[in-house]
Amino acid sequence: MIKAPPACTKCWTPLSAEFLNIEEFRACPSCSAMVRLDIFPAYFREITKGSAGEALLADTEASCFYHPQKRAAVVCGECGRFLCSLCDLELDGKHFCASCLETAKEKNKIESIQNKRQLNDVLAFHLALLGFIFYLSIATAPLAIFFAIKHWNTPSSIVRNPSRLRLTAAIVIASLQILAWIALIGYAVTR
Amino acid sequence: MANGYKKISGGAKAGRLAVTTMSLWQGPDHLLQIERDGYGENYRRFFYADIEIFTVRLDNRRRNIAFILGGLAAVMLAIAFIGFAGSSSGGGAVFLTFAGIFLMPFIYNMVRGPTCVAHIATAVQREQLRSVGRLKQAMRLLQVIRDGANQAQGTLAPDMVRVKFELQNAPPPLRPPSFAEQESPIVFNPVAQAPAEPPVEPPPTQ
Numbered sequence A: 001m002i003k004a005p006p007a008c009t010k011c012w013t014p015l016s017a018e019f020l021n022i023e024e025f026r027a028c029p030s031c032s033a034m035v036r037l038d039i040f041p042a043y044f045r046e047i048t049k050g051s052a053g054e055a056l057l058a059d060t061e062a063s064c065f066y067h068p069q070k071r072a073a074v075v076c077g078e079c080g081r082f083l084c085s086l087c088d089l090e091l092d093g094k095h096f097c098a099s100c101l102e103t104a105k106e107k108n109k110i111e112s113i114q115n116k117r118q119l120n121d122v123l124a125f126h127l128a129l130l131g132f133i134f135y136l137s138i139a140t141a142p143l144a145i146f147f148a149i150k151h152w153n154t155p156s157s158i159v160r161n162p163s164r165l166r167l168t169a170a171i172v173i174a175s176l177q178i179l180a181w182i183a184l185i186g187y188a189v190t191r
Numbered sequence B: 001m002a003n004g005y006k007k008i009s010g011g012a013k014a015g016r017l018a019v020t021t022m023s024l025w026q027g028p029d030h031l032l033q034i035e036r037d038g039y040g041e042n043y044r045r046f047f048y049a050d051i052e053i054f055t056v057r058l059d060n061r062r063r064n065i066a067f068i069l070g071g072l073a074a075v076m077l078a079i080a081f082i083g084f085a086g087s088s089s090g091g092g093a094v095f096l097t098f099a100g101i102f103l104m105p106f107i108y109n110m111v112r113g114p115t116c117v118a119h120i121a122t123a124v125q126r127e128q129l130r131s132v133g134r135l136k137q138a139m140r141l142l143q144v145i146r147d148g149a150n151q152a153q154g155t156l157a158p159d160m161v162r163v164k165f166e167l168q169n170a171p172p173p174l175r176p177p178s179f180a181e182q183e184s185p186i187v188f189n190p191v192a193q194a195p196a197e198p199p200v201e202p203p204p205t206q
Helices: A098-106 A120-130 A137-150 A165-190 B061-085 B089-112 B135-153 B158-168 B179-183
Strands: A034-039 A089-091 A094-096 A116-118 B006-014 B020-026 B030-037 B040-047 B053-058 B116-121 B126-128
Touching: A034 B135, A089 A098, A094 A098, A120 A137, A120 A165, A137 A165, B006 B135, B030 B135, B053 B135, B061 B089, B116 B135
Parallel strands: none
Antiparallel strands: A034 B053, A089 A094, A116 B040, B006 B020, B020 B030, B030 B040, B053 B116, B116 B126
């Protein structure tokens, strides 16, 4: 496979070897933008073809669950199905079949392929803080407690250490707001 | 270092309404780009073993921002000076304050250094790193990528890089025509197909 040559990122003109790894900026011959290119050994790496799986030679051999004509090479680490080398998906040292990998991705079981997360702890904390504005706390305080309890075990941002500090703070603040409302209503009723 | 990640750059606004925030984090074996909109985060990973090209291009944003902020500050200063000169010290003080409001981000913009656009390319994608907008950040990121790539990919001598690049991007060599192409009547062969010239008759002798 022929790889696209490095190019100026303004006019996309391919750049020559004179621009490579020179530790300084050089003007693009086409648009004169000052460009600096750093190329790494991976650019020169041949893309290896994936294995298509070996054909089954004898009926006594184990066959792939998805390709009965191909010899089983590994076992899926989740469901135990036999897989040929074409179906084998290796990730973090474990072998998966396509459906188990898809399920694991949907249920956020494998952190290394997670590409989306909801910041429920931040949402609960902001809901609790929002209660300090006017009289919104009558609605936001119960919501904040609900979110905090519902997502108590849900992981937050992938770059933050696991901590329930925001959830705890949201519950405490929202509880205080609810107590304040109860006291206010009680005072109004008794008067 | 939070959960194994170290922040490289962040806070850049993206999208038409500038609601989305972009940030870049250094991981153990990859770079992590986070796109945060509201209460959701989207992640994109660039593994050091797969990074092929890192491109940095200088642009004019710093100059443009300096012109705008500096121009506004100069106008406010001029008005303040006119106010002070015309014994309107109250108005002069107000415009002097406005000038200071524009001067602070102007100085901040100049101190942060040149602006740039950074791209990272792997075998299957080329992505602009929107959170890297200043040259200092880009050079810091380059060092991170170099360290990671040296560990994951190994190193190549600079001369070898150029030789391999030229070999990989050289035009395909010319090949002689095959036997089938030579025998094919469709192929134009100017020597074989040239009309035979009539024989030249010798001049008559007297």
